[in-house]
Amino acid sequence: MDQSTIGIFLSQKRYAEELLKKAKMFKCNPVSTPMEPGIKLSKTGEGDKVDASKYRSLIGSLRYLTNTRPDLMLSVGITSRFMEEPRYSHWKALKRILRYVKGSISFRLMFTKSDNYRLTGYLDSDWCGDMDDQKSTTVYVFFMGNTSFTWLSKKQPIVALSTCEAEYVVASWSVRHVVWLRNLLSKLEIMQGEKVLIRVDNKSAIELDKNPVNHERSKHIDVHFHFIKEKVKERSVELEHVGSKEQIADIFTKPLPTTSFQEFRKLLEMREKKF
Numbered sequence: 001m002d003q004s005t006i007g008i009f010l011s012q013k014r015y016a017e018e019l020l021k022k023a024k025m026f027k028c029n030p031v032s033t034p035m036e037p038g039i040k041l042s043k044t045g046e047g048d049k050v051d052a053s054k055y056r057s058l059i060g061s062l063r064y065l066t067n068t069r070p071d072l073m074l075s076v077g078i079t080s081r082f083m084e085e086p087r088y089s090h091w092k093a094l095k096r097i098l099r100y101v102k103g104s105i106s107f108r109l110m111f112t113k114s115d116n117y118r119l120t121g122y123l124d125s126d127w128c129g130d131m132d133d134q135k136s137t138t139v140y141v142f143f144m145g146n147t148s149f150t151w152l153s154k155k156q157p158i159v160a161l162s163t164c165e166a167e168y169v170v171a172s173w174s175v176r177h178v179v180w181l182r183n184l185l186s187k188l189e190i191m192q193g194e195k196v197l198i199r200v201d202n203k204s205a206i207e208l209d210k211n212p213v214n215h216e217r218s219k220h221i222d223v224h225f226h227f228i229k230e231k232v233k234e235r236s237v238e239l240e241h242v243g244s245k246e247q248i249a250d251i252f253t254k255p256l257p258t259t260s261f262q263e264f265r266k267l268l269e270m271r272e273k274k275f
Contacts, residue, residue, distance in 0.1 A: 047088025
């Protein structure tokens, strides 16, 4: 941790260096993104099986690194799905993450000083993103002022039948997290008087929340996912549409080209420090 007049900076640089040495990749060639854009991985990956014990060990180490590196959440989450029987294609993807860590080792998470403590969230999903079971991934990130401080990238327990349903499920999970965050902040005497703004890039999911009629599109959705309607009615949260180019949660849903990835990484308040 490093502190200055503008805020606090969290870094796991030393841990990342030890991880690279452990993987014998301390002198590897760096890359600018943790995953290749467009890559699709499945359990029936290409190539021979690799050492599962070593694979799992590196995944575990990378998961710990995500505590201060939200830019690694997607890539580590995807490669974690193949720990049972990893193959060469999975190992290759894992090594690329380590090469990205090498190239971004000086990046740290910045918590800026601010008087604005309003909670704002971004949520998204990759509909049927898992090639093996067609399940979507729940993604959200919450900011307090300009600082990202909590995030999630997790596969959904159900198979969503549309992008609308996938993002509605994400919205429900996000609202539950909002309730917990508001209670926590109240204990810390940081009250949230305003509605928590949650930004979604799917207009259908927003309309589904506003429409009290249980129409054909929502009849099959489990009732516990409709928890969001109650909180919107209470005016404790509000869903707002955001354009795809401003959807910060995209960095957690799919491998992005270098320019887009770096722009969203910056919006997460990840900054480079020359040690």
